[in-house]
Structure formats: structure tokens, C-alpha cells
Amino acid sequence: MREITAGQITQAVARLCVQANRTLPEDLCTRIRAAAAAERDELPRAVMGDLCENIDAAAAEQLPVCQDTGMAVVFIRLGQQVRITGGLLRQAVDAGVAQGYTEGLLRKSVVADPLRRTNTGDNTPAVLHLELVEGDGCEITVAPKGFGSENMSRIYMLTPAQGRPGVIDAVLDAVRRAGSNPCPPMVVGVGIGSDFEGCALLAKKALCRPVSQPHPDAYYAQLEAELLQKVNALGIGPQGFGGAATALAVAVEYAPTHIAGLPVAVNVGCHVTRHASERL
Ligand code: SF4
Numbered sequence: 255m256r257e258i259t260a261g262q263i264t265q266a267v268a269r270l271c272v273q274a275n276r277t278l279p280e281d282l283c284t285r286i287r288a289a290a291a292a293e294r295d296e297l298p299r300a301v302m303g304d305l306c307e308n309i310d311a312a313a314a315e316q317l318p319v320c321q322d323t324g325m326a327v328v329f330i331r332l333g334q335q336v337r338i339t340g341g342l343l344r345q346a347v348d349a350g351v352a353q354g355y356t357e358g359l360l361r362k363s364v365v366a367d368p369l370r371r372t373n374t375g376d377n378t379p380a381v382l383h384l385e386l387v388e389g390d391g392c393e394i395t396v397a398p399k400g401f402g403s404e405n406m407s408r409i410y411m412l413t414p415a416q417g418r419p420g421v422i423d424a425v426l427d428a429v430r431r432a433g434s435n436p437c438p439p440m441v442v443g444v445g446i447g448s449d450f451e452g453c454a455l456l457a458k459k460a461l462c463r464p465v466s467q468p469h470p471d472a473y474y475a476q477l478e479a480e481l482l483q484k485v486n487a488l489g490i491g492p493q494g495f496g497g498a499a500t501a502l503a504v505a506v507e508y509a510p511t512h513i514a515g516l517p518v519a520v521n522v523g524c525h526v527t528r529h530a531s532e533r534l
Contacts, residue, residue, distance in 0.1 A: 290306050330394050
């Protein structure tokens with residue numbers, strides 16, 4: 255049995271909160287710059303230029319890439335050979351979020367109660383997803399999620415007969431309804447299968463996959479490419495001003511489902527679809 259202390263987890267989560275908010279994944283930056291170069295019209299080209307300048311300024315000044323530093327979504331893949339000592343996992347994660355958001359001067363965006371709406375003051379609690387896996391490692395991913403994009407996300411409980419065309423229609427419907435709200439160009443996470451809550455989690459996990467990495471199954475990689483082409487044909491464009499880049503990537507994750515259903519979740523990410531990972 256390997257021991258990992260609650261303090262190690264807290265420090266890792268704190269580091270990742272700051273890192274994810276200041277530095278976009280390299281392959282996402284590459285996509286943004288390529289999309290900027292590919293815009294033909296003046297307005298979308300200028301908007302994409304501003305987005306590139308913003309990324310560079312955040313890196314140079316060590317500032318967040320967006321003022322909405324998000325709710326901290328934390329994925330932990332914990333090896334079954336690990337014993338956590340010195341505290342509870344949930345408390346360790348929340349302590350890391352509080353430390354990262356406070357020391358990193360990141361905006362605190364979480365309210366304790368969805369109706370009475372008092373700010374918790376330190377961006378806790380995190381949204382924590384724990385998966386037990388083989389081995390003695392602990393892989394932590396922090397994916398801060400702004401709600402300009404989260405609010406545009408949707409779930410469709412399709413019938414099996416609607417099949418692949420129904421999935422494509424659902425994704426296009428979600429993106430069309432989102433319009434300029436999620437600060438396009440977007441990253442579109444799609445979860446297909448499982449059940450109501452399971453497909454939503456798949457869609458969120460899809461947003462954490464590197465945008466340069468297509469689905470390993472050729473069938474789903476082809477579906478991702480087709481969806482990206484169709485989403486971009488909608489012409490919403492950078493920040494909704496029209497143009498070629500409505501989305502930078504579409505990522506699909508799937509899971510087994512019931513014979514009577516075809517759940518589809520679309521988790522919309524913005525051009526700052528942030529995530530950073532560390533392995534203890
Ligand atoms: S949608 Fe994204 S880029 Fe727009 S305000 Fe929210 S976090 Fe920032």
C-alpha cells in the first residue's frame with residue numbers, strides 16, 4: 255500500500271487551479287492561432303487576433319486568461335493501492351481549491367446555496383469526480399469551468415431509432431442555441447450513452463481530452479470530424495461575429511446504454527477550455 259498525504263493532494267490541487275487558469279493547454283493555443291490565420295474576413299480575423307493577444311498577455315503577466323475563473327471541476331483517478339493519510343480526500347481537495355484561488359488571486363464564483371446565493375468566499379466546494387483505478391498512482395485534473403459556456407449545455411434523451419443522425423442534430427441544436435454566449439470559438443464536448451447523469455459526465459470528460467487527440471476508435475473519430483465540419487458550417491464564428499471558426503474541436507466520449515434509450519449530452523466549452531493535470 256502506498257501512502258499519499260492529504261497535504262500532497264491539497265498542494266497539487268492548489269498548483270493546478272492557478273496553472274489551469276493562467277496557461278491554456280499548448281495544443282488548444284495552437285488551434286486558436288491556426289483558426290486566427292484561417293479567418294478570411296476582417297472582423298473575425300481581428301477578433302481572433304485579440305484572443306491570441308489575450309493568451310500571450312496572460313502568460314507574460316501571469317494573469318488568468320479570463321475574468322471568469324470558473325467553478326473548480328476536479329477529476330481524481332486514484333489507484334486502489336493508495337491509502338490517503340492525514341485527512342479526508344474531499345477536505346484535501348477543497349483546501350487546495352481555497353488555497354489556489356486565494357493565493358492566485360482568482361475570482362471566487364461559488365455560492366453556497368443556489369437560491370439564497372451567498373458567496374462561499376474561497377471558490378469551494380469543488381465539483382469532485384473520483385474514479386478508483388488499478389495501481390498506486392493518483393492522477394489529478396483540475397478543469398475550471400466558466401458558466402457562460404456551462405449554461406449553454408444540454409441533455410437530449412433520444413430514442414434508439416434517432417441514431418447517429420439524431421446525435422448530429424442534437425449537437426447542432428445545442429451549438430445553434432448557444433450562439434455567441436459561450437465566447438466562441440467553442441470546444442464542444444459530447445457524451446453519448448450511459449444514462450441521464452452518466453452522459454453529462456462523459457461530455458465533461460470529453461472537454462478534458464487534448465484537442466489534438468481524436469477519439470481512438472475510428473468510428474467516433476470520424477463522427478468528431480463530421481460534427482466539427484457541420485458546427486463550423488453554422489457560421490456563428492469568433493465571439494458570434496460570423497466567420498469560419500465556430501468551434502476549435504468536437505470531442506466525443508461514449509459508454510454502454512440501455513436498449514430503450516440514446517442519451518446525448520452536449521457540454522459546451524469556450525475558447526478557454528482549461529484543464530491541467532498532475533500525477534502524484
Ligand atoms: S465563456 Fe469562457 S471565455 Fe467567456 S467569460 Fe466564460 S470562461 Fe470566459
